[in-house]
Amino acid sequence: MASGGSLEWRVNVGDGATEVLRPEGSFVGRMVMGVKGFVWGLFVKGWMFLEKAWGIANSEPKKAVHGLKVGLALSIVSVFYYMRPLYEGIGGNAMWAIMTVVVTFESTVGATFYKCVNRVIGTSLAGGLGIGVHWVAAESGDRFEPIVLGISLFLLASATTFSRFIPSIKTKFDYGAMIFILTFCLVSISSYRVDKLFELAHTRLTTIAIGTSLCIIVSMLFCPMWAGSQLHSLVFRNLDKLADGLDGCLSEYFKNVDDPEMENEDQECHDSKAQSYKCVLNSKASEESMANFARWEPAHGRFGFRHPWKKYLEVGVAMRKCAYCIEALHDCLNSEIKAPNSLKLLLLEPCKALSTSSSKVLKELSIVIKTMKKSTKIDLEVSDMNIAVQELQAAIASFPSTQTANEEHEAATIPPLMELLPLATLVSLLIETASRIEHVVNAVETLANVANFDSEEEKKRSCLDNNDHHVAMRVFPEA
Amino acid sequence: MASGGSLEWRVNVGDGATEVLRPEGSFVGRMVMGVKGFVWGLFVKGWMFLEKAWGIANSEPKKAVHGLKVGLALSIVSVFYYMRPLYEGIGGNAMWAIMTVVVTFESTVGATFYKCVNRVIGTSLAGGLGIGVHWVAAESGDRFEPIVLGISLFLLASATTFSRFIPSIKTKFDYGAMIFILTFCLVSISSYRVDKLFELAHTRLTTIAIGTSLCIIVSMLFCPMWAGSQLHSLVFRNLDKLADGLDGCLSEYFKNVDDPEMENEDQECHDSKAQSYKCVLNSKASEESMANFARWEPAHGRFGFRHPWKKYLEVGVAMRKCAYCIEALHDCLNSEIKAPNSLKLLLLEPCKALSTSSSKVLKELSIVIKTMKKSTKIDLEVSDMNIAVQELQAAIASFPSTQTANEEHEAATIPPLMELLPLATLVSLLIETASRIEHVVNAVETLANVANFDSEEEKKRSCLDNNDHHVAMRVFPEA
Numbered sequence: 001m002a003s004g005g006s007l008e009w010r011v012n013v014g015d016g017a018t019e020v021l022r023p024e025g026s027f028v029g030r031m032v033m034g035v036k037g038f039v040w041g042l043f044v045k046g047w048m049f050l051e052k053a054w055g056i057a058n059s060e061p062k063k064a065v066h067g068l069k070v071g072l073a074l075s076i077v078s079v080f081y082y083m084r085p086l087y088e089g090i091g092g093n094a095m096w097a098i099m100t101v102v103v104t105f106e107s108t109v110g111a112t113f114y115k116c117v118n119r120v121i122g123t124s125l126a127g128g129l130g131i132g133v134h135w136v137a138a139e140s141g142d143r144f145e146p147i148v149l150g151i152s153l154f155l156l157a158s159a160t161t162f163s164r165f166i167p168s169i170k171t172k173f174d175y176g177a178m179i180f181i182l183t184f185c186l187v188s189i190s191s192y193r194v195d196k197l198f199e200l201a202h203t204r205l206t207t208i209a210i211g212t213s214l215c216i217i218v219s220m221l222f223c224p225m226w227a228g229s230q231l232h233s234l235v236f237r238n239l240d241k242l243a244d245g246l247d248g249c250l251s252e253y254f255k256n257v258d259d260p261e262m263e264n265e266d267q268e269c270h271d272s273k274a275q276s277y278k279c280v281l282n283s284k285a286s287e288e289s290m291a292n293f294a295r296w297e298p299a300h301g302r303f304g305f306r307h308p309w310k311k312y313l314e315v316g317v318a319m320r321k322c323a324y325c326i327e328a329l330h331d332c333l334n335s336e337i338k339a340p341n342s343l344k345l346l347l348l349e350p351c352k353a354l355s356t357s358s359s360k361v362l363k364e365l366s367i368v369i370k371t372m373k374k375s376t377k378i379d380l381e382v383s384d385m386n387i388a389v390q391e392l393q394a395a396i397a398s399f400p401s402t403q404t405a406n407e408e409h410e411a412a413t414i415p416p417l418m419e420l421l422p423l424a425t426l427v428s429l430l431i432e433t434a435s436r437i438e439h440v441v442n443a444v445e446t447l448a449n450v451a452n453f454d455s456e457e458e459k460k461r462s463c464l465d466n467n468d469h470h471v472a473m474r475v476f477p478e479a
Numbered sequence: 480m481a482s483g484g485s486l487e488w489r490v491n492v493g494d495g496a497t498e499v500l501r502p503e504g505s506f507v508g509r510m511v512m513g514v515k516g517f518v519w520g521l522f523v524k525g526w527m528f529l530e531k532a533w534g535i536a537n538s539e540p541k542k543a544v545h546g547l548k549v550g551l552a553l554s555i556v557s558v559f560y561y562m563r564p565l566y567e568g569i570g571g572n573a574m575w576a577i578m579t580v581v582v583t584f585e586s587t588v589g590a591t592f593y594k595c596v597n598r599v600i601g602t603s604l605a606g607g608l609g610i611g612v613h614w615v616a617a618e619s620g621d622r623f624e625p626i627v628l629g630i631s632l633f634l635l636a637s638a639t640t641f642s643r644f645i646p647s648i649k650t651k652f653d654y655g656a657m658i659f660i661l662t663f664c665l666v667s668i669s670s671y672r673v674d675k676l677f678e679l680a681h682t683r684l685t686t687i688a689i690g691t692s693l694c695i696i697v698s699m700l701f702c703p704m705w706a707g708s709q710l711h712s713l714v715f716r717n718l719d720k721l722a723d724g725l726d727g728c729l730s731e732y733f734k735n736v737d738d739p740e741m742e743n744e745d746q747e748c749h750d751s752k753a754q755s756y757k758c759v760l761n762s763k764a765s766e767e768s769m770a771n772f773a774r775w776e777p778a779h780g781r782f783g784f785r786h787p788w789k790k791y792l793e794v795g796v797a798m799r800k801c802a803y804c805i806e807a808l809h810d811c812l813n814s815e816i817k818a819p820n821s822l823k824l825l826l827l828e829p830c831k832a833l834s835t836s837s838s839k840v841l842k843e844l845s846i847v848i849k850t851m852k853k854s855t856k857i858d859l860e861v862s863d864m865n866i867a868v869q870e871l872q873a874a875i876a877s878f879p880s881t882q883t884a885n886e887e888h889e890a891a892t893i894p895p896l897m898e899l900l901p902l903a904t905l906v907s908l909l910i911e912t913a914s915r916i917e918h919v920v921n922a923v924e925t926l927a928n929v930a931n932f933d934s935e936e937e938k939k940r941s942c943l944d945n946n947d948h949h950v951a952m953r954v955f956p957e958a
Contacts, residue, residue, distance in 0.1 A: 049645075049647075052645060053641070053642065053645055056644060056645060057641065060644075063641060063644040064641055066640060066641070066644075067636075067637040067638065067639075067640040067641030068637050070636050070637060070640040070660075071632070071633040071634065071636040071637035071640070072633070074632055074633070074636045074660070074664055075629055075632060075633045075636075077664075078628070078629060078632060078664070078668050079629075081668055094668075095665060098661070098664045098665060098668065099661060099665075102657060102660050102661040102664065103657070103661070149557070150554055150557065150558075153550070153553055153554060153557060154550040154551070154553070154554045155550065157546075157549050157550040157553045157554075158546040158547050158549060158550035159546065160546075161545065161546040161549040161550070162532070162536065162542060162543055162545070162546030163532065165535060165539075165542040165545075166528075166531060166532055166535060168528075178581060178582070181549075181553075181581050182577070182578060182581040182582070185553055185556075185557070185577045185581065186574060186577060186578075189557050189560055189573075189577070281803070282763055284761055284764075285763075285764040321806075321810075324760070324803045324806045324807055325807050325810070327800075327803045327807075328803055328804050328806075328807035328808075328908065328911070329807075331800075331804070331911060331915075332907050332908065332911050396900060420899075420903060421875065421903050421906060421907050422907065424899060424900050424903030424904060424907070425903060425904050425907035425908065427900060428811050428900050428901065428903070428904035429807065429811070429904070432807070432810060432811050436810075
């Protein structure tokens with residue numbers, strides 16, 4: 001700090017360079033410098049923010065489109081408001097239409113539906129109940145009116161707020177419960193008389209209906225983003241990522257064994273692909289919220305109204321279990337203890353065979369979900385995987401005896417268990433991964449059956465069944 | 480179905496019993512039965528719902544308390560409204576105070592603060608900007624007014640909606656951005672003149688200020704629930720759960736080796752404890768939202784205003800990595816291939832020693848966080864754990880040779896690698912878990928340093944330092 005007796009202040013100007021600030025005599029000069037630095041810093045920060053935003057808009061244009069859709073919906077509502085002569089009935093209540101659009105317009109159709117339906121149900125229920133309580137309070141005389149209102153308000157608000165913690169309410173009606181409390185308070189506290197309240201309720205419901213239907217129309221007509229499709233593609237992409245993660249893990253481990261001169265560039269690309277499975281570990285929350293919203297969506301694309309979205313969650317659970325195993329595999333292979341290459345070479349073939357067949361199964365599952373068609377190959381590939389497991393087990397079983405056969409009576413040259421440790425871990429974790437992949441296969445099969453995925457085999461079989469049925473009908477006509 | 484030529488319908492009455500419905504002639508009779516069944520079903524469902532709610536309220540009374548707090552806050556606001564002569568200025572705008580309470584009152588103090596601050600900032604900014612745009616539009620003449628308003632509305636709404644996708648905005652100002660759009664729309668579209676708008680803005684800000692301050696007061700005065708404290712206890716509880724999971728895993732595996740007559744009851748209790756680590760796997764989302772809200776909280780209890788909540792997230796990440804390893808360990812031990820008990824017995828001691836010392840470290844870390852005091856024992860326990868790792872490695876290293884020494888030249892009796900597989904996996908995963916626990920130790924130490932946890936050692940040292948400093952001052956008085 002103190003260099004040659006004088007102080008020197010350096011300012012970091014944001015782009016990494018530093019500027020030396022010479023001590024200046026005037027207070028004003030320093031102020032100007034300070035303000036300049038502040039403004040410059042603000043400018044740099046703002047620029048970086050814009051760059052980041054531009055990056056997001058470029059990589060995920062759907063997000064930018066959502067922004068434009070909200071702008072569009074609000075502009076349409078404001079047109080409603082400007083054409084007041086046309087909609088005299090709404091008048092000053094147009095506020096509620098705007099508020100509805102701002103609050104209920106979500107990025108996916110399902111979430112928008114969820115909020116709209118909740119808003120309408122919550123408002124109607126609370127409006128009816130509020131008018132009822134208001135009437136009871138008015139009938140009970142001036143003295144008891146505030147007491148009746150206060151107690152009912154306190155009890156209903158407490159109970160409804162608490163109900164938002166109950167899982168079944170939370171997933172389906174969390175927003176509706178909030179709107180219920182809000183509307184009930186507004187109605188029950190309002191000093192209007194009951195007949196005036198009916199009028200108010202009518203206009204409010206009309207404006208909310210306009211707002212919600214506008215939201216639903218805009219979100220469905222212009223580049224609709226379906227929570228269901230997002231969940232669908234999330235699941236099959238995660239399956240691909242798992243397959244890449246498993247492959248990457250193995251080729252990382254064996255890279256110096258069979259081909260020491262692998263290209264670095266290729267390796268780096270491979271690494272980022274191999275690490276992508278990590279996002280499977282943390283996809284639970286987004287999967288659940290998407291499945292929750294997808295249930296509100298009407299039939300769209302290849303998905304019917306009652307598409308079994310919950311089954312996707314089961315596939316997700318099975319996938320995550322698989323990912324935990326791959327995670328452990330990944331880190332165990334990078335542990336301190338290294339197996340010698342000579343030993344690695346012995347297991348190279350069966351290990352690679354197992355990982356290849358495992359990732360083939362995962363990729364086939366991904367295709368099953370992506371195309372929504374049952375696979376004819378999957379059974380074959382699963383049995384391939386099981387054969388690879390058995391071959392690996394056989395390779396392991398013959399491992400020390402081959403050694404001893406080669407070097408008779410020289411028991412000391414048997415590799416010490418210490419060096420075998422990473423290999424043994426690799427083998428068990430690979431086998432464990434394969435068994436977890438079978439759970440994924442089962443989950444996907446359940447999904448395929450429940451969701452009636454197309455299948456060429458089944459078409460043929462159902463044809464045959466129909467024929468059988470006709471025969472049966474003819475043989476037992478009384479059935 | 481067809482028994483003796485007549486049809487018989489059975490109805491499931493909800494409590495498991497079935498009732499035989501005799502075919503009845505009259506349509507009315509059937510209707511009555513149907514309605515009865517429906518009402519009974521509704522009653523049973525409602526009862527089950529209430530039972531569930533009661534269970535939640537009993538196990539987590541804080542949730543019920545939150546409900547009561549919301550009821551209280553709303554009752555207070557309604558009192559404001561009833562005493563209108565006192566607050567004539569608010570008048571019909573009291574609605575905004577109620578709305579503020581309903582919308583911003585969250586279960587933790589931090590979340591309430593977040594929403595209140597966001598609401599005030601969003602409303603003020605949008606109000607100012609809205610009045611500005613309104614003025615510009617009014618100045619530009621009747622013809623251009625709707626165009627200016629429409630374009631500015633469209634652009635601002637789109638940009639703000641899009642900005643909610645940018646991570647830094649999303650974590651801190653998501654709600655504020657929504658309120659910004661809402662207020663901007665209401666102000667810019669309103670047909671009031673600018674001077675009237677100022678009045679409106681003033682009353683709206685006053686009501687929102689009343690609502691937000693009421694929320695903050697009620698949430699802080701009556702049984703406050705701090706997001707920070709919740710995060711704190713979540714983290715140290717998860718450390719305990721990890722320790723239990725690790726212990727449970729090992730004793731499960733070795734249970735028939737050393738003590739075949741373990742009591743079943745004890746085992747069951749142990750099992751549920753051993754499975755509890757699974758919730759560590761999925762705690763990421765709740766940890767992050769709690770840390771996000773905790774930043775808004777004022778100093779409370781043992782936590783200062785700038786308590787390093789983000790460091791808890793780092794501990795959480797390290798813990799989850801540990802949990803993945805324990806998950807893999809858990810399932811590998813339940814795999815098909817079983818090691819013979821004779822081999823297990825050889826590794827029983829070192830494995831148990833390692834798991835015991837590992838879980839001791841985890842429990843000590845839990846105590847460090849719980850008491851917010853640096854531990855004097857932790858270094859010792861970590862080195863114990865490392866010694867246990869080395870001992871386990873030594874046990875493994877001497878494993879095949881001991882066998883051959885016992886049974887000279889009988890190489891065939893060396894256990895085949897196949898039987899060693901689960902043991903080798905156990906060993907590597909245990910060692911891997913130990914190395915991941917060291918990462919947790921580092922994360923906790925960073926937290927302890929940044930958060931200035933108390934430490935007896937440091938107190939002594941700082942005493943000494945002060946003394947040294949005094950000496951230095953005396954020796955170099957010019958310093």
